Amino acid sequence: MNNIYAKHLCQYKDLGLISYEEAYRIQQEAWNDVIKTRGHKLFFCEHDPVFTLGKLAKDEHFLLSQESIQKKGIKVLRIDRGGEVTFHGPGQIVAYPIFDLNVLGKDLKAYIRKLEQVAIDFLQHFDIVASSVEGKTGAWVGNRKIASIGIGVKKWVSYHGIGINVNTDLNFFKMVRPCGLDVEMISLQALLGASVDLKDAKTKLLKSFARHFELKFA
Amino acid sequence: MTEVKVPDLGEEIKKVTIASWLCKSGDHVKSGDDLVELVTDKASFAIDAPASGVIHKILLKEGSEASIGDVLALIQ
Numbered sequence: 352m353n354n355i356y357a358k359h360l361c362q363y364k365d366l367g368l369i370s371y372e373e374a375y376r377i378q379q380e381a382w383n384d385v386i387k388t389r390g391h392k393l394f395f396c397e398h399d400p401v402f403t404l405g406k407l408a409k410d411e412h413f414l415l416s417q418e419s420i421q422k423k424g425i426k427v428l429r430i431d432r433g434g435e436v437t438f439h440g441p442g443q444i445v446a447y448p449i450f451d452l453n454v455l456g457k458d459l460k461a462y463i464r465k466l467e468q469v470a471i472d473f474l475q476h477f478d479i480v481a482s483s484v485e486g487k488t489g490a491w492v493g494n495r496k497i498a499s500i501g502i503g504v505k506k507w508v509s510y511h512g513i514g515i516n517v518n519t520d521l522n523f524f525k526m527v528r529p530c531g532l533d534v535e536m537i538s539l540q541a542l543l544g545a546s547v548d549l550k551d552a553k554t555k556l557l558k559s560f561a562r563h564f565e566l567k568f569a
Numbered sequence: 570m571t572e573v574k575v576p577d578l579g580e581e582i583k584k585v586t587i588a589s590w591l592c593k594s595g596d597h598v599k600s601g602d603d604l605v606e607l608v609t610d611k612a613s614f615a616i617d618a619p620a621s622g623v624i625h626k627i628l629l630k631e632g633s634e635a636s637i638g639d640v641l642a643l644i645q
Contacts, residue, residue: 406588406608433612458579459612488611505603505615 357567359391359454361560365553366396368441371403371428378510381449385508392449393560393568395553398439401426402527405434405501412436412528420526432511434488434501436527442518442540444549444556448564452507455564463488463500465563466513470498472559473515473552479542487532490515495537496529515539515556518546571620573604573642575635578614585609587631587641596624598644605641620644 366374374396381392402413402425412435413420417427439445446469452462467483470490474481474497481490481497490498498515516538524536540546560566575585585607592604603615604624625645629635 405611406606406613407610431606431613433608433610456579457577459609459614460579460581462579463611501611503613503615506601506617 356565357561358565359567360569361391361393361450361564361566362569363393363395363557366394368397368399371398371401371426371439374398374445374447375430378447378449382505382508382510385449385451386506389451389454391451391455391564391566393557393566394447394449395556396445396447397441397443397549398445399426400424400438400440400523401428402436402438403427403432404429404436405432407434408436413526414528415526425523430511432501432503434499435529437499437501437514437529438519438523438527439514440519440523442520442538442546442549443514443516444552445512445514446556446560447512448509448560450509450564452504452509457507459502459504462504462509463502466500466502467498469556469559469563470513470515472562473556474539476555476559477539477543477547479539492537492542495535496532497537497539497542499529517549517552570625571622571644572640573616573619573644575607575637575639575641576616577637578609578612582609582637584634584636585614587629587633587635588613589631590627591615592624592627592642594624594627598622598624607635616641618644
């Protein structure tokens with residue numbers, strides 16, 4: 352995992368299946384730690400089913416009423432990241448980098464591009480060719496979206512991050528216009544025709560983070 | 570008077586939207602307190618107070634666009 356050329360020490364933790372709210376609390380704690388002690392932290396997790404609305408989300412991005420979605424036992428939360436509406440649920444790996452961009456580069460778009468490259472690199476481990484698309488943030492396989500990005504930055508330390516559909520049940524996305532777009536979402540499982548071992552997938556994703564952000568893990 | 574400006578957010582970003590003010594005119598703020606949240610596409614970015622003092626004036630409303638370097642508020 353670690354390579355001798357890596358420059359930046361990073362603490363990594365797999366939070367497992369965790370509620371959105373609890374993961375958000377952990378991110379805020381980690382953000383405070385990074386502000387005090389510098390360094391970088393990276394969390395991977397899966398969430399219980401939840402729709403989150405970023406700063407640019409609009410009611411018309413929902414194709415079902417929010418009440419009927421909540422009646423199905425799925426939470427709907429308005430949150431403080433950029434972007435529109437997205438879904439998180441079991442089988443989707445969510446990565447929350449709490450990175451000190453004072454060190455890694457004070458450039459929001461460059462940071463987002465690197466997250467896209469992490470997802471593209473991760474998918475190459477499974478022989479899936481994904482790409483970024485000008486004007487449409489995320490990682491795409493053809494015209495189908497496999498990874499979504501929404502970030503928050505305070506004092507040049509990041510929070511929120513990227514969700515990659517590994518074994519995600521794609522039916523959930525049919526309740527919304529993901530990212531405000533008429534876009535078809537896809538998962539690694541759907542592309543491969545078989546479910547993916549999440550533990551193995553997380554190891555591969557960690558390697559992709561290490562490579563693109565020059566990280567070594569504590 | 571200290572100006573609160575939209576900082577340089579990187580090469581490709583020229584415009585931002587004021588998402589929400591976290592303070593109002595007359596508030597006492599400490600250096601480092603979050604004052605305003607900006608959004609640009611997939612990122613939200615909080616600007617913190619460059620100095621302690623009282624918010625003298627807020628110059629741009631929520632929902633309006635601003636360019637890099639624009640003054641958003643004045644701290645006295």
